[in-house]
Amino acid sequence: MNKPQISSAEAADILAANKVSDKIAIIGIRGYYLDSFGKRGENDRNVYDDVILIISARKFETFRANADPSVYRKGIATMKTGVHRYYKGKHKNRYWALRLVGEQVPVTRDGQGSSIGVALNIHKGGNRTTGSEGCQTLMPADWDDFIEIVYDEMEFYGQKTVPYVLIDEKERRAGKFKMPHILAKELTLDDREIDNLLIRFDKDELAAKQQVDTLQNPVTLPANTLPTPKAENQPQLSSVAPLQPVQEIFNETAESLALPSLGGYIEKAQETVSKAQGTIGGAINTATQIKDVIDMLNSHKDSKKSFWTVITQTIFHVFWAIIAFFIGLPREVWIVVTVIVAAVALIYLYRQISLGKIRETARLKVLDLAEYLK
Secondary structure, three states, X not given: OOOOOOOXXXXXXXXXXXXXXXXXXXXXXXXXXXXOOOOOOOOOOOOOOEEEEEEEOOOEEEEEEEOOOOOOOOOOEEEOOEEEEEEEEEEOOOEEEEEEOOOEEEEEEOOOEEEEEEOOOEEEOOOOXXXXXXXXXXXXXXXXXXXXXXXXXXXXXXXXXXXEEEEEHHHHHOOOOOOOOOOHHHHOOOHHHHHHHHHHHHHHHHHHHHHHHHHHOOOEOOOOOOOOOOOOOOOOOOOEOOHHHHHHHHHHHXXXXXXXXXXXXXXXXXXXXXXXXXXXXXXXXXXHHHHHHHHHHHHHHHHHHHHHHHHHHHHHHHHHHHHHHHHOOOHHHHHHHHHHHHHHHHHHHHHHHXXXXXXXXXXXXXXXXXHHHO
């Protein structure tokens, strides 16, 4: 049986979904090999068909494991999914393993429902049995490597306890633990790519406004579309009118003159309006998405530049003052150089502030467009 095929990125998603931020963590996936042991699609007992993995900044290791009791028996405990904490301790005073902080954990018991389990350790299983009455166990061949890595990483990062995140494979396959990510390319756009996005945004904004103007204009029907009623008491039709009044007037006239209904014209006009609204919706969504990316990038880049400008100038002035003091530089020279450097820094910061105002104006422009479209 091959080692579990799960990536460190997916493991990081699982930790994030469970709000775990420790430097080292352990993850258990109950039923990882759902289709490889026993009944297909079901989690089995007394087989190593689960997964336990270790994740830290330095290590990522996966192991076949067991997260269930070895047998079916009334009252036997199965640990509930969730985040449980462990510390270094001996299993039954025989060998070093991982013990529960507080020694208690939520469980379900066969034939009895929810309860509290006691002393459900993470320890070594057996070759012919998983050796569990509710504990989490690993194969004997993997145990020494597993516990050595966990202890070393806890020592390296100074953690007294380690979180154990237990999840269910069926929930993992359903995508419960997938977290949204920002593409790396979006974080490294250069100025030219940002300019291209702005140009695309302006085009989409213009197209949306044109569509709105088209919809807000009254519907114009050709002069020869409708016959002129001969009777003096018949209502007169206007060649330019809103869509619904034209339909009502013509239908009344058509009924009195035994003419066909205007339904065909109205249906075509409504279909055109629906298509235009769909186009506007797509343009607005695209423009909003592009604007969000640009705001994120510009905010990130501007704040980063301003931060490092302040840090650099502070360091420069400190070193300049120290050097000037030790070499006995005349005060007038020191002051002139300091003023020049400070002026350059202020000019740069003023530029950053101006760029921020420009981008804020662009943001307000988008908000005006959204209000215009309501």
